[in-house]
Amino acid sequence: MAYIDLGNELPGIRGPMAFSPRTSKPLNELAEVLLRDDDNTLSRGDRELIGAYTSYLNDCFFCQNVHGSLAQHYLQCDMSALDAIKSDPEAAAIPEKMKALLSIAASVQKGGKTMKPEQIERARNLGATDREIHDTVLIAAAFCMYNRYVDGLGTTAPQDRQFYINRAPQRAAEGYLDFDLYK
Amino acid sequence: MSYIPLETHLPGITGLLEYRQDSAKPIRELTQLLLRGPSSLTEGERELIATIVSSRNQCSFCTAAHTAAADILLEEDKTSAAVKQDIASAPVTEKMKALLLIAAQVQESGKSVTPFSIANAKEAGATDMEIHDTVLIAALFCLYNRYVDGLATATPSDPAFYQGLGQRLKQHGYNRLPNGYDHLKKK
Numbered sequence: 001m002a003y004i005d006l007g008n009e010l011p012g013i014r015g016p017m018a019f020s021p022r023t024s025k026p027l028n029e030l031a032e033v034l035l036r037d038d039d040n041t042l043s044r045g046d047r048e049l050i051g052a053y054t055s056y057l058n059d060c061f062f063c064q065n066v067h068g069s070l071a072q073h074y075l076q077c078d079m080s081a082l083d084a085i086k087s088d089p090e091a092a093a094i095p096e097k098m099k100a101l102l103s104i105a106a107s108v109q110k111g112g113k114t115m116k117p118e119q120i121e122r123a124r125n126l127g128a129t130d131r132e133i134h135d136t137v138l139i140a141a142a143f144c145m146y147n148r149y150v151d152g153l154g155t156t157a158p159q160d161r162q163f164y165i166n167r168a169p170q171r172a173a174e175g176y177l178d179f180d181l182y183k
Numbered sequence: 184m185s186y187i188p189l190e191t192h193l194p195g196i197t198g199l200l201e202y203r204q205d206s207a208k209p210i211r212e213l214t215q216l217l218l219r220g221p222s223s224l225t226e227g228e229r230e231l232i233a234t235i236v237s238s239r240n241q242c243s244f245c246t247a248a249h250t251a252a253a254d255i256l257l258e259e260d261k262t263s264a265a266v267k268q269d270i271a272s273a274p275v276t277e278k279m280k281a282l283l284l285i286a287a288q289v290q291e292s293g294k295s296v297t298p299f300s301i302a303n304a305k306e307a308g309a310t311d312m313e314i315h316d317t318v319l320i321a322a323l324f325c326l327y328n329r330y331v332d333g334l335a336t337a338t339p340s341d342p343a344f345y346q347g348l349g350q351r352l353k354q355h356g357y358n359r360l361p362n363g364y365d366h367l368k369k370k
Binding site: 020030059107111112120137142146153 | 186187188199202203205206208209210212213216217220240241242285288289292293294296298301311312314315318319321322323325326327328329330331332333334335
């Protein structure tokens with residue numbers, strides 16, 4: 001049970017989004033432009049991975065599974081591979097640049113002030129552009145908002161992780177703007 | 184020095200919002216809705232929520248900016264100072280104390296919000312929409328504070344800067360100025 005009467009039984013962020021459509025519009029527009037817009041040198045999979053990893057660090061079950069499943073879908077890997085990246089990105093089989101960007105995301109999750117110039121330097125030396133560094137910070141910061149919105153209102157989340165995996169292809173196709181909150 | 188090149192006449196969040204305007208648009212719109220849109224909380228009360236979260240995230244730029252905005256809207260500077268010091272003894276209504284406490288819990292983590300603090304707010308008369316908006320405002324400032332400090336944007340030390348910014352936030356809210364920010368270059 002959510003902490004307030006949302007007037008619906010929808011899981012995760014969809015509950016408060018249906019409760020407050022006025023704020024759900026910019027929240028979804030932000031997700032679309034950050035995670036799905038094609039004018040970006042980071043792939044959709046990379047960006048969903050940054051979102052899933054930040055959500056994992058915030059211990060937000062709903063968000064890490066929604067976005068983890070989307071990352072899996074785009075990166076064409078399985079759940080155990082994605083779980084391995086989330087629990088130890090430095091040891092995972094991902095590009096070095098991605099490791100550097102995930103380390104930036106981890107610092108954002110802890111607090112903006114924990115970012116060290118060396119982390120930015122490392123990402124840049126591995127080929128990350130200013131825009132990629134910017135987007136990594138903003139995606140991680142945005143998930144620090146989404147995760148708090150979802151858990152701060154005590155929303156419910158389906159516990160079967162397969163639920164999220166099954167939905168990912170359709171969610172990837174629809175994106176964050178043109179979808180039915182109730183389905 | 185910020186970690187990415189930003190306009191030097193636009194310290195703090197403004198330079199970032201100008202750096203990527205397509206992502207800035209929904210962020211600005213959300214902020215305008217939450218802090219200036221129709222609500223049973225006053226604009227000053229909502230600025231206090233932004234202030235307490237920014238203060239606890241130790242984001243100097245956002246704390247100074249929203250303290251200035253709250254002070255201008257409340258027409259005094261005691262309340263914002265007291266709220267940052269200690270919510271329980273601050274000169275605000277019981278309902279605002281309960282909402283500020285929820286905001287402070289959101290600042291820690293979504294999971295830090297307790298059923299007890301929600302029940303407390305409801306008992307003090309907070310509506311579901313007020314609780315919703317409080318949680319989302321607090322969450323939004325967890326985004327802003329991380330964005331501003333994670334990229335090491337410039338933080339002016341002159342209090343007059345924040346006075347001017349606070350006035351702008353009172354007058355124009357959070358929408359992008361129609362003609363942009365080039366007029367600030369001369370100052």
